[in-house]
Amino acid sequence: MSATSVVAGGLCGCLVGEIRRLPSRRWRRRWGVLRPPTNLIMRQKRESGAEFLQGNAVFLAAAAKGDSAGSGGGGGDGAEGSLTTTVEDTRIWWHHTLHTAASLYPLYVTVGGLVACINPSAFSFFVERGPASYRLALAFIMLAMGLTIELRDLFDVLMRRPLSVFFGCTAQFTIMPALGVIISKLVGLPPALSVGLILLSCCPGGTASNVVTLIAQGDVPLSVVMTVCTTLGAVICTPLLTKILAGAYVPVDAAALSTSTLQVVVIPVLLGSYVQSTFPAIVKAVVPFAPLLAVLASSLLASSVFSENVVHLIASMPSSFSRSWGLESILTSEPGLLILSVLLLHVGGFLVGYVVASICGFRERQRRAISIEVGMQNSSLGVVLATSHFSSNVVLPPALSAVIMNIMGSTLGLIWRYIRPDDGGEESLMNQNK
Structure with missing residues (x-):
C-alpha cells in the first residue's frame, strides 16, 4: 500500500507541475506569440524530430498551430486579434489538459486495481459481457x-x-x-x-x-x-x-x-x-x-x-x-x-x-x-x-x-x-x- 501511495502521489505531483506550466496571458504578451509551455516535449521535438507524435503528445500539434496563429495576429490591432489569441489560448489549455490527463494512465490502473481488490463486483457490468x-x-x-x-x-x-x-x-x-x-x-x-x-x-x-x-x-x-x-x-x-x-x-x-x-x-x-x-x-x-x-x-x-x-x-x-x-x-x-x-x-x-x-x-x-x-x-x-x-x-x-x-x-x-x-x-x- 505504501508503494502504491508513493506512485499515486508522484503522478499527482506531475499533474500539478504540468498545470502550473500552462501559458499565462502575461507571458504571451511579453513574447508576442503564444508559445507551448511543455518544455520537456518541445526539447524532445528538437532533439528527435517528433513531429509525428500526436498520440502521446498531441499537444505539440495544437501548440504549433497556436504559434502560427499568434504570429499571424501579432501585427494586427483591435478586438479581432485579441479574440483570436484568446481562442487559441483556450484551445491550447484544453489540449494540454487532455494530454496531461492521458499521461496519468498508470494512476488510473493503480486505482482500478485497488478498487478491484476491495470490491471485485464494481466491474461486474463489464466482466459479465x-x-x-x-x-x-x-x-x-x-x-x-x-x-x-x-x-x-x-x-x-x-x-x-x-x-x-x-x-x-x-x-x-x-x-x-x-x-x-x-x-x-x-x-x-x-x-x-x-x-x-x-x-x-x-x-x-x-x-x-x-x-x-x-x-x-x-x-x-x-x-x-x-x-x-x-x-x-x-x-x-x-x-x-x-x-x-x-x-x-x-x-x-x-x-x-x-x-x-x-x-x-x-x-x-x-x-x-x-x-x-x-x-x-x-x-x-x-x-x-x-x-x-x-x-x-x-x-x-x-x-x-x-x-x-x-x-x-x-x-x-x-x-x-x-x-x-x-x-x-x-x-x-x-x-x-x-x-x-x-x-x-x-x-x-x-x-x-x-x-x-x-x-x-x-x-x-x-x-x-x-x-x-x-x-x-x-x-x-x-x-x-x-x-x-x-x-x-x-x-x-x-x-x-x-x-x-x-x-x-x-x-x-x-x-x-x-x-x-x-x-x-x-x-x-x-x-x-x-
Whole structure:
C-alpha cells in the first residue's frame, strides 16, 4: 500500500507541475506569440524530430498551430486579434489538459486495481459481457492509436533511424520471451500459469510504455515507433513464439492466435490510420480526445480482468497464508509464486533492456526508451488471447501484470524524471546512424 501511495502521489505531483506550466496571458504578451509551455516535449521535438507524435503528445500539434496563429495576429490591432489569441489560448489549455490527463494512465490502473481488490463486483457490468467486451475494448484502444499515427511520418522515422527501431523490436521479441521461459521454470509455476506467463512475455509493447517514457525523459518518438512496429509484428511473432515456447505445456493453435491478433490489434490500427489520412478534418476534431479515451478504456479492461480473477487468487491462498504473512508462506503459495514471477519478468525486462542498450552504445534517452518498451507489455492483448483460446488460469499472469507492470513502470519513470539524461554533445559513430 505504501508503494502504491508513493506512485499515486508522484503522478499527482506531475499533474500539478504540468498545470502550473500552462501559458499565462502575461507571458504571451511579453513574447508576442503564444508559445507551448511543455518544455520537456518541445526539447524532445528538437532533439528527435517528433513531429509525428500526436498520440502521446498531441499537444505539440495544437501548440504549433497556436504559434502560427499568434504570429499571424501579432501585427494586427483591435478586438479581432485579441479574440483570436484568446481562442487559441483556450484551445491550447484544453489540449494540454487532455494530454496531461492521458499521461496519468498508470494512476488510473493503480486505482482500478485497488478498487478491484476491495470490491471485485464494481466491474461486474463489464466482466459479465466478456470476453466480447474485452475484445471490443482492445480494438477501440488500437483504433484510437491508429487515429494518432500518420504512416508517412512513421516511415520517415524508420528511414532515418532504422538501427534503433530494429534493435528495440528485436529486443522486445527475444529478451522477454526468454525471460518468461526461464522464470517459469525457476519459480516452478504450474503448467497453466507457465503458459500465461509465456504468453504475456510474447506480447508486443503496450501503449503505456509511451506515457512512461515521456515521464522518464526518454526518447518518446523511438518508443512510439517501436510500439507500432511490435504491435503490427505481433500478428506473426506472438502466436509463433507462444507455440514454440508454450507448446510443451498445452496445445497452442498458432493460426487462431494470429487471427485474433489480426482482428483486435492490426486491423483497428490500420483502419484508424486510414481514417486519419482520408478524413483529416473529422479526425482533427476527435484526435485530442483519443489518447485519454484509449487510456480510460485500457484502465477499465485491466481493472475488470483483475477483479474477475482476484477472487480466484484469494480463494487459492492456503489457510496458513491468511494467518501468517511470513516470507515462506508467501513464496510457497500459488498466488505468491505468480506475483513473484510477474515481478521478476518485468524487472528483468527493464534491467536487461537497459544493459543491452548500454552495451550496444545507445544514448541515455534511447536506453530508457528501450528499457521501458521491453519491460512493459501489452497485457490487454495477453488477456484477450488467454480468455479466447486457453483455460481460465492462463489469464492470471496477464491480468496481474496489468496492475503490477504499471506500478513498476510508473515508479521507474518517476525516478528517471528527476535524473537528467546526460547524452553529451557529441555522438558516437554508431549513434549517428540511429
